Amino acid sequence: MKKRQGYTLALIITLLISITGVGFAQGPMLHDIRPGYGVTKIGWLSDYHAPLRNTSVDSRVYYLDSGKPGPTAVILGGTHSNEIAGIAAATLIIERAEVTAGRVIVIPYANSSGASSIDERRPNIRTWSMETESGLRTFPYGDRRTKAEDQEPDPEVYVHYPSGLELSPDEARNLNRAHPGKADGTTTQQLAYAYYRIITEEDADIAIDMHEAGVGSRLANMLIANPKNLDLAVLAVVELELQGIIMNVEHSSEEFKGLSHREWGDHTRAAAYLIETPNPGQTSSIADPDVVNDPVNPLSKRAATQLATIEAIFVAHEMVLGERPVWTGLPTYDELVQNGLGSYLR
Numbered sequence: 001m002k003k004r005q006g007y008t009l010a011l012i013i014t015l016l017i018s019i020t021g022v023g024f025a026q027g028p029m030l031h032d033i034r035p036g037y038g039v040t041k042i043g044w045l046s047d048y049h050a051p052l053r054n055t056s057v058d059s060r061v062y063y064l065d066s067g068k069p070g071p072t073a074v075i076l077g078g079t080h081s082n083e084i085a086g087i088a089a090a091t092l093i094i095e096r097a098e099v100t101a102g103r104v105i106v107i108p109y110a111n112s113s114g115a116s117s118i119d120e121r122r123p124n125i126r127t128w129s130m131e132t133e134s135g136l137r138t139f140p141y142g143d144r145r146t147k148a149e150d151q152e153p154d155p156e157v158y159v160h161y162p163s164g165l166e167l168s169p170d171e172a173r174n175l176n177r178a179h180p181g182k183a184d185g186t187t188t189q190q191l192a193y194a195y196y197r198i199i200t201e202e203d204a205d206i207a208i209d210m211h212e213a214g215v216g217s218r219l220a221n222m223l224i225a226n227p228k229n230l231d232l233a234v235l236a237v238v239e240l241e242l243q244g245i246i247m248n249v250e251h252s253s254e255e256f257k258g259l260s261h262r263e264w265g266d267h268t269r270a271a272a273y274l275i276e277t278p279n280p281g282q283t284s285s286i287a288d289p290d291v292v293n294d295p296v297n298p299l300s301k302r303a304a305t306q307l308a309t310i311e312a313i314f315v316a317h318e319m320v321l322g323e324r325p326v327w328t329g330l331p332t333y334d335e336l337v338q339n340g341l342g343s344y345l346r
């Protein structure tokens, strides 16, 4: 290309960035996900909200469709990119699960912009790795929020839409304070809007958001449910207890807005849940956490807890409503704890 054309192209790209907003130049981050036989289709979040196309928050959507009747579950990992048990569990579903009734739709990197950022509290942890049958695989350990460069500067007060609730400015880039989203809002609000669209357009019966909290936090090992499906969450926790897995349960707060379990449950037909497991990386008093091989809360155990809780939610739905998404191919809780995540990732 001649020099003059190069300048022209650069000018056009610069203009496009200024017109379409931040994130255009970077585009979506591609992650190491190796879909198994259960994946019947791969799409994008931008299929549900076109303005996300070619932005850093666009992310792949994996469909595991049995082609047989049954409920649809939408499952998110990585709403917060440093809460890696949800990302690991979502990756396992995509790589190993085969769905035999209903549908499971998985987004492993729910805020992919955060995955490209550095955890401001743990800047020395940039990735995590796992030895698998095909060699060492490496995944990002990102930040809790959308990358600053991918959104307009944080406002002095972040006003949640549509409730009008005022939140601290740092929450303006927190996907889990932006639900149900805003079609013409900030990058993070538009990302949240894409999840609202996916849940409504796919007519989801169940929506699950996988998170982690600091070890010792009140939230660690917690299943949070929208009040309308709290009874199902209680049944799920009893089902887990029968297996010796102790989870607490609570319903969405009345005051806090913007959280997935609150807004999805209130604004869509779906029963909405959020799962929290204990991540030593999120405990500020731990100086040098090992987010994969922590002796008490290893990643394998945290991912096993996430998967067991999803399974227990499905069991509860079958008990009360008579049907559930049915899947095979995933390790049991005990298998995953004993053999480790690396034995099951591809």
Ligand SMILES: [Zn+2]
Residues within 6 Å of the ligand: 079, 080, 083, 176, 211, 212
């Ligand atoms: Zn979280």
